[in-house]
């Protein structure tokens with residue numbers, strides 16, 4: 001009997017990444033206030049926020065499995081979530097320019113029987129960026145719904161000199177690890 005995957009996320013990137021690996025899902029968005037979480041340790045923070053999201057979605061029957069995630073950028077003991085305005089986006093990207101930062105994604109997978117939490121980290125190195133390209137970037141709408149104020153999967157790819165670890169983890173879901181863990185919960189349909 002097939003299970004039903006419930007994606008507890010409004011992130012179009014997360015929805016896209018699951019479609020990419022042909023895993024069927026239904027979106028059920030949790031109403032949570034992430035700003036209440038004041039944890040400063042990035043690993044802890046993404047685990048706690050993913051749990052908060054995963055636990056705020058109703059599991060309606062035994063077949064349902066909930067998937068939730070949270071992504072942040074960490075740099076020199078600072079945490080960069082989504083910039084609220086141009087100034088914040090400029091400050092974040094300027095700080096990351098020419099340096100290596102970490103992107104953490106916390107993932108929760110849960111059913112009525114069990115709950116699994118894990119965190120993936122990817123190191124991302126930016127080229128030394130010119131002020132003009134940063135100014136041009138923050139005038140687009142791209143930075144404002146993304147942790148760290150950039151999207152590695154789109155225009156932000158121009159900033160990236162190299163990465164160490166899972167690329168999809170930066171986008172918002174470490175898909176290959178998620179699939180391994182989902183196999184412990186779901187009976188997969190044929191792809």
Ligand SMILES: Cc1cn([C@H]2C[C@H](O)[C@@H](COP(=O)(O)OP(=O)(O)OP(=O)(O)O)O2)c(=O)[nH]c1=O
Pocket residue numbers: 008009010011012013014053069070071072073103145146147148150151152153156170171172
């Ligand atoms: C670093 C980085 C983040 N992101 C996105 C992934 C997430 O959508 C977002 C981080 O914010 P999140 O709070 O993790 O996710 P969200 O608010 O978009 O959606 P939800 O909470 O409903 O799951 O940043 C990119 O798309 N590309 C990137 O390179």
